[in-house]
Amino acid sequence: MFEESVERSQSNSEKYQKREKLFGTSDVLPLWVADMDLDTADFIVSAIKKRLEHPIFGYEQMPNSAFQAQINWMKKHHNLELRREHMFFSPSVLTSLNLLIQTFSNEDDEIIIQTPVYGAFATSILANNRKVIENPLIEQEGDYHFDFEDLEKKISPKTKLLILCSPHNPVGRVWTKEELLKLASICLEHRVMVIADEIHCDLSFKKHTPFASLSKEIAENSITLLSPAKTFNISGLAISTMSIDNQELREKFNKTYKATYLGEGNLFAHVAFETAYTHGEAWLNALKKHLLENISVLKQQLKENNSKIKFKSPDATFLLWLDCRELNLDDEALHQYFISKKLGLSQGILFGTQGRGYMRLNIAISKKLLNFIKL
Ligand SMILES: Cc1ncc(COP(=O)(O)O)c(C=O)c1O
Structure with missing residues (x-):
């Protein structure tokens, strides 16, 4: 194939x-x-072709069946319980990340990233006039680990967010449940909210643990970004989701979301998204x-x-x-x-x-x- x-x-x-x-x-x-x-x-290409046969491409909503397909997939493959009413459409994970930075931090606030890491994390933080705080990973013979001691030292009253890359691009780590629990407990203790970018989760060769699946308290202190784009090679269709379990955070984010008029995405993307998660x-x-x-x-x-x-x-x-x-x-x-x-x-x-x-x-x-x- x-x-x-x-x-x-x-x-x-x-x-x-x-x-x-x-x-x-x-x-x-x-x-x-x-x-x-x-x-x-x-099967994704065929589903898009079928949609093309209906020759009206007017306004559409992202159907609940598409969200449901992702909910079912995440439950089956990663034991994550997503809820439709907690989820938002977004054209890309980076769009979500930038909107979240704007909503949950102020200019000059500090945001932690765990370097070496996907470069757009730092550029997004800087583009929003926030400060990048590096909590470098520890490398040992090609393997990488979190540096918890350094993390605790780096957190200050100005630290609002930590962007977690899980699994990690570029070092390829799938973080263990124990590692994630430790990270989560430090962030909870210091009231640092975690943005969990889990775009690579379906491309894991080991068991991936969604951050929000660790506990209710941890889910409430985090936001999960998911997308079929990497997994099914549909980045050009521009579709992803974010999930916010905490009601207070969700209401706050909703104000930003409404002010963007992001819409609900491209109708071909809806078809590809639902098909990928249903038959992929x-x-x-x-x-x-x-x-x-x-x-x-x-x-x-x-x-x-x-x-x-x-x-x-x-x-x-x-x-x-x-x-x-x-x-x-x-x-x-x-x-x-x-x-x-x-x-x-x-x-x-x-x-x-x-x-x-x-x-x-x-x-x-x-x-x-x-x-x-x-x-
Ligand atoms: C960790 C990570 N997050 C986000 C993205 C970009 O995702 P999107 O195209 O949905 O913004 C990438 C792309 O390489 C990535 O590796």
Whole structure:
């Protein structure tokens, strides 16, 4: 099923469109943006085509059946109890994140992120004139852990939010229940609200624990951001949800939400969302198997070549966090090193200074494209 994929360079794909600008050449395989160079599942494409047969594309509401499909999926796959009346449509997780920052913090307030982490967390905080407080993860032989001691030290009366990346992009960790409980208890004690970005949860190879499933008290001190975009490769359809269990927080957020007129999304997105969550299980299992095969091919390649590049197989995500420190190259030289191998990757420093010496490689590609990777 994932042997080959459709050619994207002539579509408006962001990772191909910006290739020349970022890498100075179009002669690289762009493996930076976190979407998949794998065809979206045929049952999703068919459902959208069916909707096209109804030739009126007027205003629509996101149907309750679509929300219900996500509720059922999250219960079945992650044992999370979502409630329709707590959920909001949002075109993207980053839209939600920015609206939440605006609602639940003020200018100059502090927001904690756990670096190295998805770069848009810091840029969103800064764009809203809040302060980024880094609580770097601890790295031990390729494995990453929370630094609770540092977290407690960093929290001040100005700290309002912590943005949790679970599973974690780029280090690929699925946080354990114990780790999340400890984090949650520190945040509760210091009245720091947690925004749990769980966009990668369905791409876990280990058991993912939703933050809001830990306890009622923890759910009430957090907001969960979910999306089928990564899982089913439908980022271009612009659909996600957020769930706010705490009534007081929900009422406060509702005021922001009303003032945005975000609407309820694109009618094709509603169809794709509901179809993915209703019929996507078998396809997702096949995808995960394919991703694990790609990971193991690259592991083997590094071993056979006695490479100085290392990576730990991720617990989740289709992103490999390549430790290139033994190459002893500075940021620009490392970037150029991969360009010379005709690969356009994300530089580790984009995830925080702790990412220096690392590169992020997206392995959600077909078997055919995988053959181009020579690390
Ligand atoms: C952790 C994380 N959150 C959010 C996003 C972006 O999601 P969206 O396109 O829904 O804003 C990404 C994309 O790579 C991501 O890795």
